[in-house]
Amino acid sequence: MRPRRLERLIEAALLGAATVSVLTTAGIIVVLAVETFEFLREVPLVEFLTGTEWTPLFANPRFGVLPLVAGTLLVSAIAMVVALPMGLLSAIYLSEYAPDSVRRVVKPVLEVLAGVPTVVYGYFALLFVTPLLQRVFPQMSGFNALSPGIVMGIMILPLVSSLAEDAMRAVPRGLREGAYALGATRMETALQVVVPAAFSGITAAFILAISRAVGETMIVAIAAGQQPRLTGNPFVPLETMTAYIVQVSLGDTPQGTLEYRTIFAVGMLLFLMTFGLNLVSTWLRERFREEYS
């Protein structure tokens, strides 16, 4: 009788540990929601979401989040221009072309690229890539969206490559062999058969990459500047949502003030954006798995 009770107790304890992850999600939502609610009691939601000026730390504060959102989207878009085509090409190469000897070299290199701390990428963007780009674009400022965007793209490339490669490897061999039998070249098979067949898996990888770019912090905090600005110009300093949270966390803004609550409101918006993207990505991956199981 006693051992059986012990078994039950242990199972309950293990279940408790497993629910920590659910509690974490709940904790994130509660912490962000409470502070955001306090923030929205003083700043109307419409002003927050549609205002075009973000100057919460000034004497005459304005709380329009659009400049931060625009900064985030601009840097993310530049990162995607780099990461998506390069990631897809590298995935096609690794899945359809590469002999084992090449894979043995390339895979660890991609793993190392993915494992470099983001603060190191920030250093690289500010002190190596920006000076390099300034030779091509002399009008470019020392802080800008282009350099951190490109570096972020390189950082995200391994994620896109490995997820897209997984999706393509899951495509049944028979489809490829059918294409070869009809006389298609490797490229035709890859682009017209394998990529379309793995489409939802590849899209899931792309969406996860966007989510990573939107939430990336240190590269932009170091290399993009701290000037909220509603612009599409990649050469001037701007500020992203994440960089703003870092800026306030480093400063001496007293806790409990409206200025301080802004980081939770911005955090809430960031969480909702990335969480939405993650859900779509998970859903697409599940659908893809069903197609070929």
Place this chain on the structure above:
Amino acid sequence: MRHRADLAFRVLALATLVLALVTLVALVMDVLADGAGRLDWQFLTSLASRRAEDAGIYHALAGSIWVIVLTAALALPLGVAAAVYLEEYGTNSRLARFIEINIANLAAVPSIIYGLLGLGLFVRAMGMGRSVMAGAATLALLALPVVILSTREALRTVPKSIREGSYALGATKWQTIWHQVLPMAFPGILTGLILSLSRAIGETAPLITIGALTYVPFAPDGVWSPFTVLPIQIFNWVSRPQAAFKENAAAGILVLMALLLAMNASAVFLRDRFQRQGRS
């Protein structure tokens, strides 16, 4: 013509990978060129200073080690317990499925959001202040999804026959897990833990958000002590205008990368040993 297109495509794809490799090489060379001259014993053993040439990394290195050891102590038992539940007990129950989806989504939440959670929950609500403990608790939550995922993979490599043999000898489910399954999966679990910690040790944003200070001119003397870590110290130095501090940042990056390399090497070593064991 079609075959020439095929060849061009192959060259383009290969060029992409070469570009990635070149970036990695450029990054390493750049940091080495800037920081190698600054890296010496004095740098490793000195504390923070307002003067670049006197400043060292000791306090940040000590802070990183304190935080990472405590993170491991929190994430390992929680992560393994959760993985054992999902893999051995809750298979296919609706609750387990819900927890799984939740873990997958948590893995993709930006790290700075964990920082806001840590600030609201550990620093303020639980009154831990801006301490090593609050930092480690935040990073443990951040590392948990990866620890759970890799532990589950390690548990899956334990053959079914081991479990059945144990049951046949009259062992209960938990006795089987504790005496047979976990010891066999342990090297794999450890590898996953080290890899997730090597990601946590490079994390900057969540620790800045919970308010780890950028100027802490002493090493932590306990879990309730204020602290700073390597990446934050590097960020602090990069943000200063003087060139001498940028050299310090590069030297700091070299220390951080050496630490990462050591952790990854030990993970690879463990994985190799594990694979050899599994084959024999």
